[in-house]
Amino acid sequence: MDFEMGARADELRGRLRELIGAELPAEFPGAFTDDPADLAAAQRFCRTLAERDLLCLSWPAEFGGAGASVWEQTVVREEMWAHHEPRGAQYMGVNWVGPIIMRHGTTEQQRRHLPPIAAGEVIWCQGFSEPEAGSDLASLRTYARRDGDGWLINGQKIWTSYATMAHWCFLLARTTRVGEGGVQRKQQGLSIFLVPMDNPAITVRPIRTMMGPHHLNEVFFDDLRVTDADVLGEVDAGWSIVGDVMAFERVGIARYARCERLLAAAPDALGERWDTLPAELVARWMRMLTHCRRARLMAYRVVAMQAGGQVSPGDAAAYRIAVTRLDQESAEVLAEIAAEAPDNSWFRADVDDHWRYSQAATVSSGSIEMQRILLSRALLAVTR
Structure with a gap:
């Protein structure tokens, strides 16, 4: 099966790899470490991408982009994830916050x-769980009540990635309780707010993990x-926007690209030891390479649908199931292979990082159980 996108995509991949090699420290560990220099390096890299019209x-x-095709953006996405996501938390604004504001935001919100997202200047977090x-998610309790010509929001979010570094929060809150104002279902009466994280009414408490x-x-x-x-979109109509968010978010994380890069590098990393496995x-290992190609094809299907103005929760869920299982299963295979690599090799360090991150893959951005429910509902709807 042919996965090639043509000479233009190959040239773009080459440019991106040259930039990664030239602009980032050797063996860049990612933006999310205890060392502030790693986040600073990621932010500088984002601005470099933006200056060359490559970030968005x-x-x-x-809106600050280059008007290229979604397939060229897919190349950027794949190369970033294959190389330890050197954009750091910026992918959230690029992949889904920005496109959602384009779809549902007012001219003033746009x-x-x-422009700040496209320039690599701001980081967003997602206030959902x-x-x-x-x-x-629809059972959330964070509540926004009318207060004069505005709103007062009270509540708590958890598992919020990048909240310690974020400038803005894409916040989902209840604006009308069930049983009031014609709201009969918990998916109704929810609204999305775009709020600055430097407001003193917001408190962030980190949760330490192995990641x-x-x-x-x-x-x-x-x-x-x-x-x-x-308020993004209409008051009490936030749930429909959440569906768009999930579809963009889940396909925007090209985990398969990182899996494929590490799997492909394994024989060279082990050298003569490879023949003793x-x-x-x-x-x-060969099965995981096949699964990488399957996940890539499923991602391309969703990208093609989005390019045509469609967002299919069922197809996005199917991709998410495939890629998160690939993430964890390939991590286990790679961990066994990396045990035979030299102790100080880049391959061993990268596999260890991949394994740690993969442990949360079937929970983050919507659990795999919920993805199966979404896919089942989509399939049942087709057969009716």
């Missing part, structure tokens, strides 16, 4: 938020005052 390649020029509303700092946090909102200008382990 497929965005319209009016003018305010899109709560202690009792993770997979069942390191910045990834997981608690966020508390205590009488956070916002205005109607901060058990045949069963080599067979599993």
Whole structure:
């Protein structure tokens, strides 16, 4: 099966790899470490990409992009994820916050938020999950009540990635309780607010994990005052936007590219030791390479649908299931292979990092169980 995108895509991949080699420190460990220099390096790299019209390649020029195709943006996405995501947390703004504001934002919101994202100047976090509303997101309790010509928001979010470094939060809150104002279902009466993280009414508490700092946090909102200008879309109609968010977010994380790069590098990393690996382990390695190609094809299907103006939750869920299983299964195979590599090799260090991150793959951005439910519902809807 042919996965090539043509000479233009090959040239773009070459440019990106040259930039990564030239602009980032050797063996760059990613932006999310205890060393502030790593985040600073990622931010500098984002600005370099932006200066060369590579950060938001497929965005319209009016919003700071280069007007390229979604397939060229897919090349950028794949190369970034294959090389330890040197954009850091910027991928969130590039992949889904920006496109969602393009779709649902006012002209003023677009003018305010899109150029800084395209310039690599701001970091966003997502205020969705709560202690009792993770997979069942519509059960959230964070509440925004009317107060004069604005809103007061109170509540708590949890597992909020990048909240310690974020400038803005894409916040989902309840604006009308079930049983009031014609709201009959918990998916109704929800609204999205775009709020600055430097507001003193917001408190962030990091949650330490084996993935390191910045990834997981608690966020508390205590009488956070916002205005109607901060509401994205219509009041009480936020759930429909959430569906778009999930579809863009899940396909925007090209985990398969990192898996494929590490799997492909394994024989060279082991050298002569490769020939001594058990045949069963080599067979599993080959199977994972096949699964990488399957996940890539499923991602391309969703990208093609989005390029045509469609967003299919079922197809996005199917891709998410495939790529998160690939993430974890390939990590186990790679860990066994890396055990035979030299102790100080880059390959061993990268596999260890990949393994640690993969442990959360089937939970983050919507659990795999919820993805299966979404896919089942989409399939049942087709057969009816």
